[in-house]
Amino acid sequence: MSAERAGRPRGRLGLPRAHFRRLGSTNEHARALAAAGAPHGTLVTAAEQSAGRGRQGRTWSAPPGRALLCSLVVRSLPRLLPLAAGVAVASEVGATSVAAEHARLKWPNDVLIDGRKVAGILVEGRPQEGWAVIGIGVNVAVRPEELPAELRERAGTLGLTPAAIEPTLARLLERLEEWLEAPDAAILDAVRARDALLGRPVSWAGGSGVGAGIDDDGRLLVATASGRVALDAGEVHLGA
Template sequence: MANNVSDQEFSRPHKHIRLPGKRIHIFREVSSTNNVARQMAMAGAPEGTVVMSLFQSGGRGRMQRQWVCPPGQGLLLSMVLRPDIKIESIPQLTLLGAVVTAETIYLTTGCTAGIKWPNDILINGKKVCGILAEGSLSRRKVEYVIMGFGININLDPAQLPADCRDTSTSLNLETGRRVSRMEFLKRFMISWDEHYQNYAQFGQPYVRSQWIKKNITLGRQVTIKKDQDVIQGVAEDISDKGGLVVRRLDGTKQEFLAEDISLRG
């Protein structure tokens, strides 16, 4: 069992640890945990396989944005999932991952984290986590989904990239103390299993209800950039696909999918 594993275990070049129902592969450095998890999925890795790394040289977020975290100061992990869902339901997993992350942050630190649609986790208005879901399809069937999480755990201001020091934070900065990555990981896995099982049983209505409780987007004025268009309106709801439903200034409603837009507000 891994209950007595300390944070020092994460500094080894390569290691396996076990949490209930999980086999976790830990690397010192990879290009991206999503890339490694995808390779394992293609080789037949079972659902629940987890890849972690102290550092990733090519971490990325939505719309191919770069995700940077100094070695050993964050929780960088990806999970292999093999859900029995339709292709259009993959974005629901992103919403579910956001729910789990916000819940874990509260349970481990006491900080209230809010979800900015679709996949940013904010504390006091600053980003602490990004989530990226990537699926593989075969004959319009979901073969597997890789869920990637990058969570800033113990970064200090000097370790944040200069261009995002005003918009990013870490659990350490928000609490004033170091946070055990191992304890965070264990709590995260417990919460994930609970919510994922409920999602498998109850589907999209469950995700929607849980996400709405923790979101900070609905009811607010938003500015959406799609291609060359800039659209303003009020975020009103999320759709069955996980898209954002916006009431535009002319009163009409429009659904936007995460891969198509950049959201401000």
């Protein structure tokens, strides 16, 4: 499948850009480009994915042309890269949504509005080779009835039109540029301000407890019956 040369977003991020009408996975394509030496800021976008992936090997599906689906190659790797990317997406979702004040981050990288997931981030890479790929999916214009039945209780949408996808992408790239250069303290403050798990019952493969904040290394703190634990990876669910 050949790529289309698409409009160039402002700023250093987003250049060069390869846009596909249909692609298996933007992350997989961006990873291949990165491994082949693609420069910092290279962007892969698609109107539709046939094999989009989320965290823990889950699939990310959306009707063609109704979601923002992109992956960005970065060669500047801040210590808190996944959290910085999450803050950038949450900031844009919050500014775009009519429910801006309700945009929250579910550690490590889901963006929720009123408890429903409207965006997800998947960061993959090879730090030893000096690159990472930030994969982002945002339900910009997905209609609720288009969501898979098993996701309708947990997934949400910004409720915009397909015409809003490109402007949303342009603003998101600007926010990523800002947050990827932000100091750790600013990133942590922003994550803590949007923490969807704080004070909420949570569970994960190793136990359950109550969300107790984010530590200075970006780990999720959980208060359990046997004391406080810090999680640095894995899937965390709301509810005990």
